[in-house]
Amino acid sequence: MKPARPRKCILLLGKRNSFLESLAHAFPQRGKFQIVPAPLGSEAFRLAQKKNVAAFLFVLSSSDDLESMQWLRQSNPSLPSVAILPQNSPSIQKTLRNEALTGIILARGLVPSDLRRCVEESLAMLHQHHAPSRTDQQIAADLHSVRSTMTAIQGCAELAIPKSTSKKTSQEYLRGVIAGVRELETTLRRLEGNLRNAGHLPD
Numbered sequence: 001m002k003p004a005r006p007r008k009c010i011l012l013l014g015k016r017n018s019f020l021e022s023l024a025h026a027f028p029q030r031g032k033f034q035i036v037p038a039p040l041g042s043e044a045f046r047l048a049q050k051k052n053v054a055a056f057l058f059v060l061s062s063s064d065d066l067e068s069m070q071w072l073r074q075s076n077p078s079l080p081s082v083a084i085l086p087q088n089s090p091s092i093q094k095t096l097r098n099e100a101l102t103g104i105i106l107a108r109g110l111v112p113s114d115l116r117r118c119v120e121e122s123l124a125m126l127h128q129h130h131a132p133s134r135t136d137q138q139i140a141a142d143l144h145s146v147r148s149t150m151t152a153i154q155g156c157a158e159l160a161i162p163k164s165t166s167k168k169t170s171q172e173y174l175r176g177v178i179a180g181v182r183e184l185e186t187t188l189r190r191l192e193g194n195l196r197n198a199g200h201l202p203d
Helices: 018-025 042-048 063-075 090-097 112-122 134-163 167-197
Strands: 009-013 034-038 053-059 081-085 103-106
Touching (some): 034 042, 063 081, 063 090
Parallel strands (some): 009 053
16 A cells, blocks of 8 residues: 655745744645745755645745745745735835745735635645646746856856956956846746746746
């Protein structure tokens, strides 16, 4: 008899506080997905490696949480991600608009049951499965090639900076190349996220 497959889980990541706990308890214990609360940091990175993780819920209490969110998403680009903001923060919202998240939920004024409904609506795509078309697969391959090329360009520029002979001018040009690559990476990540959210990229 084959062992039962572990139930799919959704990682609820953020600072351990009453908000995180109340949101975790708002989901039914025996629902389709198991909600696993954890602090952003090393524990979240460890949990994210498990094969039964189906999505991320990020509770972003401050801008300090953004870097951990971005690292987790870069390491797991195929997983849907929803950001929950306990307080309205225009600066955080501006950053999140470039992240192509599955959803952004402004939690202020919402009770846990309302938040649960918003999360479930954002993650409704988890119940939809379709085989990627040949075009979808080609898009994924091209995006991977573009990202690999950009990484190589940035790496070469970073290595060339300390070796440049005409210090000021050459280094300014090289730093401009690096800045441009980083800007393209942000745009590419947003494009990739939007395509994946629309179902055009395979996991």
